Amino acid sequence: MSKRVVTLAHYYTAPEIQQMADKVGDSLELSLYARDANADVIVFAGVRFMAETAKILNPQAEVILPDAGSTCSLVTQTDVKRLKAWRDKHADHVHVSYINSSAEHKALSDWIVTSRNVDDIIAHLYAQGQKVIFSPDRNMGAYLNYQYGYDMPLWSAVCEVHDKFNETALNEGMAAVAGPRYLIAHPESPLPVLKRADYVGSTSGMLNWVKQFDREPDATLFVATEDGILYNMGLARPDLKIVQAPIYAGCQCNQCPYMKLNNVERVQRAQAGEGTRIDYLSHEQMDAARLPIERMLAFSEAQMRQAKPAPEVMPA
Known part of the structure; x- marks a missing residue:
């Protein structure tokens, strides 16, 4: 078979x-x-x-x-032994880890999040009166602290692709384009870029934002994330001018080599x-890593059920 x-x-x-x-x-x-x-x-x-x-x-x-x-x-910049010591130092905090992390990292976590549900999950934890530490993405954590007034201690690793976006190149690139300009950005980008954005969200969130774009038809949409998603955006909205945000003067060529x-x-x-x-993952490693992932999935699926409109009731 x-x-x-x-x-x-x-x-x-x-x-x-x-x-x-x-x-x-x-x-x-x-x-x-x-x-x-x-x-x-x-x-x-x-x-x-x-x-x-x-x-x-x-x-x-x-x-x-x-x-x-x-x-x-984000994996290669994180030493798991140092991470464990950092977590133990904040033993009274809930350890929330971004899904961009190794299995060993996840096994040291209480919750796993993605860029799509990180806002809601951390808000949920703070609403319960919990204190939170966040790893491994420093840029994402800095944005959450800025946006919501949190004081989360942050691990210090970055996505080497998103971290290349910078405000100077962005200002130059947007200034060189006539007409309306918008910026959407992934939260792995540096805080100065995220502060400039018209929308900050996950890969799917940015794609949906582009799909629903109904403002000036001659606008240029700058996208601060890996260039692969521009293919999907172009398929969804071939009528729009969509470009990757520059990382230095004249360059729109930021790719994840991996x-x-x-x-x-x-x-x-x-x-x-x-x-x-x-x-190569042991049963013990997988069991320990699965628990915080399943917490995330259960939370997100509950949200999806709540967001789903109730079925229409046919008149008798």
């Missing part, structure tokens, strides 16, 4: 990779899909922490990463059973 292979791809992968996938999405969407996938094999065209999350949520499936080098600077390791040949090889298997 042939194995059922499901291929997942993040929005930041190249268009040709997205076209090979059974599901394209952001971290939250892909986590939910991986958990519920009726699959013998999950090929995860993304980065390693995403494949680890899929294995943690669906341990019966064989999970394959197309390229062993697909890591993330996402781009997912090429057609490597994904095809993974679909045929070759690649890096996520088979």
Whole structure:
């Protein structure tokens, strides 16, 4: 009997990779899909922490990463031993960790969040009277502290892609464009950029903002995130002028080198059973990491149910 292979791809992968996938999405969407996938094999065209999350949520499936080098600077910049000491120093705080983290990191966490649900989950914890520490993304944590007046102690790691966006290049790039200009940004970007943004949100949030854009038709939309999502934005709204925010004068070429390791040949090889298997996590590690992820998923699914409109009742 042939194995059922499901291929997942993040929005930041190249268009040709997205076209090979059974599901394209952001971290939250892909986590939910991986958990519920009726699959013998999950090929995860993304980065390693995403494949680890899929294995943690669906341990019966064989999970394959197309390229062993697909890591993330938020992972490589975090020493787990130092993180544990930092967490122990704040033992009376709830440790909230961004999903862009290793399995070992997640196992040291109380909650996992994505860029789509981080605002709501941390607000929920503060409403309960909890104190919070946030890791690993310093930029995201700084934005939350600024936006909501929190005083969360922050870990100090950054996404090497988003951290390149800067206010000076942004000002120059926007000044060079005539007509109405808007900026949307991912919260992994530096705080000065986020303060300038007309919208700050997750990858899916930015995509939905573009889909619903109904202001000046001649506007230029600057997008401060990895350039992969511009493909999806262009498909959704070919009538709009959408450009990546510059990282220095004249440059709109900011890519995640790790996402781009997912090429057609490597994904095809993974679909045929070759690649890096996520088979090195112990049961204890997966159990410890699964708990904070499941807290997040349960919270987000409850919110989705509340947001879903009630079915119409047909008149008798």
